Amino acid sequence: MKILSTALILFIVLAFVGCATLPMESRLQKPVSMTKVTESQNQQFAVTKQALWLFWGAIPINVPTVDEVVGPMVADHEGVQDLKITTEYSFLNFLISAVTQGVLYSQTVTIQGTVYD
Numbered sequence: 001m002k003i004l005s006t007a008l009i010l011f012i013v014l015a016f017v018g019c020a021t022l023p024m025e026s027r028l029q030k031p032v033s034m035t036k037v038t039e040s041q042n043q044q045f046a047v048t049k050q051a052l053w054l055f056w057g058a059i060p061i062n063v064p065t066v067d068e069v070v071g072p073m074v075a076d077h078e079g080v081q082d083l084k085i086t087t088e089y090s091f092l093n094f095l096i097s098a099v100t101q102g103v104l105y106s107q108t109v110t111i112q113g114t115v116y117d
Contacts, residue, residue, distance in 0.1 A: 011101070028067055030079045037081040038116050045073050046112035051087075056102045069111045083113040 049064040066085070074080050088108040096106045 011098075028071060028074065030074050030077075032066065032070060032074070032080045032083055032113075037079065040116045042077060042115045042117060044112065044114045046110060048108060048110045051107045051109050053105045054103060055105075057105045064109050064111070066111065070113065073113075073115055077115040078117045080113045080115055083111070086110045086112075 047064075047069045049069070051063045052061040053059060053063070054061055066083075070080050070083070086109070088110070090108055093106040093108060096104055
């Protein structure tokens with residue numbers, strides 16, 4: 001019984017361990033601001049993507065970047081303001097990590113903001 005409880009505790013600890021990094025820099029040639037820049041607003045956007053890593057977050061497989069999400073939104077506009085990036089470790093993300101015993105680590109990433117002219 002002691003071995004079973006130790007294995008269960010080890011499983012739970014490993015399911016929550018991760019060193020996943022989510023890059024938040026932008027190399028766009030247009031302004032990207034996390035605060036309000038102007039009263040002029042065109043459209044708000046919110047894009048949700050899954051970020052995936054191997055081996056408890058050590059090796060990135062598919063990690064969304066600010067540029068790939070914001071780039072198409074700002075193409076015909078001056079810039080982006082009120083940028084907000086949210087990561088969530090939902091039950092589904094936990095289930096993916098638990099079933100694969102941490103070999104596949106997942107987070108839900110939402111990037112939202114407002115484009116302006």
